[in-house]
Amino acid sequence: MENQPSNGRRAMEEELIKGCETANQLLEVLVHKSNTTHEDVELEGSVQPLVEDLVRKVLCSFTNTLLLLNTNNINDVSKYTIKDAPSSVKCPETQGTDEACKSFFHAEKRRGCYKRKSSAPTWETNSSILLEDGYAWRKYGQKITLNAKYLRSYYRCTHKYDQGCPATKQVQRTQEDPPLYRTTYYGHHNCKSSLSPEIMIEPAFSSGSSMILSFTSTLTSKEGYPFSSSLSSSTKLEPMEVIQDDHIVQNQLSSSDYLLLSDYGLDFNY
DNA sequence: CTAATTTGACCTGC
DNA sequence: GCAGGTCAAATTAG
Known part of the structure; x- marks a missing residue:
């Protein structure tokens, strides 16, 4: 690894210091x-x-630090870190409208009828890799947008119809070198993901939080990399994103990414 | 054969 | 009218 940009390093230090201070307060x-x-x-x-x-x-x-460690481009630290979650934070309401509209128009089977969603995302993240969030996504469209050089891909939860899960996300490649992707989540999952519970990184919406990271991993569960092995076997996950030209992007965390998270034996959500 | 992806059509909001 | 978001038929993959 090359030299870390100084502001990224500082951000990590600040996060750790903040965590340390808060832990001390907690101890008191x-x-x-x-x-x-x-x-x-x-x-x-x-x-x-x-x-x-x-x-x-x-x-x-801790989570912010991990996110910073997990990304190559840590210059723009604000995009990778989770803001402290004050209870006053409001969650955008995006779910419901889509389903309501769909059912309304479904009687006439009019193609393409839908209610446009609110522009406010539930959660947004940038990453140099396409982060696996533990849910099964199904691509339902892609579009070249006005001020973007790359296609934007649209995904919905695989369980949209069988469980009525309203979660959707958009993946927009924003940069060529180094590759950078912006993933914007809308709505939240109310489905029971078929994925084994070892990793669930879920954008959050419950009042007062901007994100949930819920790791219920136990390192003893499987040999090698518990996350990747279970992910590949239990469900079809987000596919490789194929950008039309010549862009074929691996959609995966490296094993070190998984290990980085799992090594902490984390079991938390907030 | 089933499920996922692709892609053009279509609709909504601005 | 335009741009963005979604639908659904056709196609592809497993």
Whole structure:
């Protein structure tokens, strides 16, 4: 690896420092709590949200650091990191309209009838690789857009019809060298993914969070790379993106990417 | 044979 | 009218 851009390195350092400081705060809170008497139930109740908030911040810092480590292009750190999730953050409502419209028009079987979705994405990420998010996506269209040199691909959840899952995403290649992709997620999954639960990286929408990273991996589960092995066997995942010209892009995390995440034995969501 | 992808048509919002 | 998003028939892959 070449020299890390200084701002990317600094961003990682800042994330780690932030996580460290927050962990210390958490420790203080917990120590203080353990010193209080058992009768002090009221105080205990007030501490609970604070603890949760601190835990979220710690996890957020770690996750941001991991995301930064996972991308080659860490100059634009703001695009790769998760903002702290204040409870005031609103989630764009994109789901429902599509389905409602579809059912409305379905009676007439009018082709192409749909309700245009809100322009606000649920979640957006840029990456030099096409991140596997653990869900099964089915491509339903592609388009060359006005100010883009590359095709934009449209994906919906494979379970859109059997489980009514409204999640969709768009993958737009934004840069040739190094290859860079912007993935924009709309709606969220309400399907039971057939994927084994070892990796589920899901854009989030529950109130107050901008993203969920939920790793339920146990490293003892399978030999070698638990993520990749289970991914390939359990379900068809996002296919290679084939951009019409000569662009054939591997849609995969390297084994080191999987290991990087799995090595932490993470089991969290926020 | 079934499921996924491709691709042109079609619709909506601006 | 244009650009973006989706549908669905045709095609391809497994």
